[in-house]
Amino acid sequence: MSGAARIPPVARAIRRGDRRALARAITAVENADPSIAPVVRALYPGTGTIPLVGLCGPLGVGKSSLLSALIGALRAQGKTVGAIAVDPSSPFTGGSVLGDRIRLERRADDDGVFFRSMASRGEAGGVAATTREVARLLEAAGFDVVFVETVGSGQVDVAIREIATTNVVVLVPHLGDEVQTLKAGLFEIADVFCVNKADLPGSELAARDLAELVSLGKGRDNWAPPIVRTSTTLPLGVSELWQAIASHESFLDTYGGRLAGERRRLAAEIAGRLRDRVGKDVSERLERDPELRTLLDRVVARRTDPMSAADQLYRDWYRRR
């Protein structure tokens, strides 16, 4: 079905390394432009094999500077890098200031790096709804490693787990005592912990608190997240950070976690896509469709409740199909 003749020219251009085609395709994906769907589909089979590295953590911990330093370290090894940096969209105007390029230090003529800023466009969780697809485009364009830097996140912005093969949680000294590290959310999604700004006092203590956390129990899948202290001003620890990421990637390959992880992420993606579509469909029908309007009226009038209404819809409307 996907014979060579069927591959859209834009998909071929992206595979060839045409940077303009890639940049435009990313915009089209962000804008949910239907014309890009065949391109995304044609490129999908060649994806899912490279390290897709998440960088997440609270705002101001130095994720962008680390990203720039990691890009430098990988370029020195001859590896090519795609990078996506997500910043928040305003919930009020939809506007956004995407400021992660400021930290980027690289030669303007280096085609081994492609850096793209993305606005979160109303999506909670630290990434945009289309970040995953954009990462796939970068992979299809042939980059050896793809990074996703998330929105400066709070305790529960863990959507990056549904995208990254290795997720780095970046922290700094003095974010809180060791009990903070026990809390659910951000600390649970680390494959690698990074204590950045190690030039500041307190970074050893922060690293010890994390080591304590890691020692309290087995991590997911028997992986104990390594803890790396880094500083981009000294600089310190950047190549060690990459080594920690690479060792998690080889762990995935050695113990079969890569396929299991990909399976889990793709199941979540399919379910998420369906949830979005059905949710949007139901929201619209509740106002448009006479039968559903009546149901909504009954809920508003307290003659039935939202739970029962949802149950009824699920039974009558979707199971029937």
Add this chain to the structure above:
Amino acid sequence: MARRPKSTPIRVLIAKPGLDGHDRGAKVVARALRDAGMEVIYAGLRQTPEDVVRAALEEDVDLIGLSILSGAHMALFPRILTLLKKEKAGHIPVFAGGIIPDEDARRLKKAGVRAIFGPGTTLEEIVTTARQLARGPA
């Protein structure tokens, strides 16, 4: 590629080519464009013309805004326009702001800078012009 539908956010690159010491003006403009619903890629200080063009192409922007105070605009702006043309991206509108004498402004406009805003321009005017440049007349 066809002009994007009006419902998608305008993407604009704000950069300061050359060796300016501060970027307060550029930040004020970036914020105003953000508040107007645009996605502003803020590249900040000390950008070479090559950096600006590379960023504009990777970010696939609809518009480029340059800010300059150093006096090097007659060297840097035409270089950016030339590089854009060389990359077949001469269609991306470029506007500028900063300290630019009237005579230079006339010459830069002739060279292809679409709008130039001096001190005292209202943010409203900048936002309106930016939107028109990105989307064509309303």
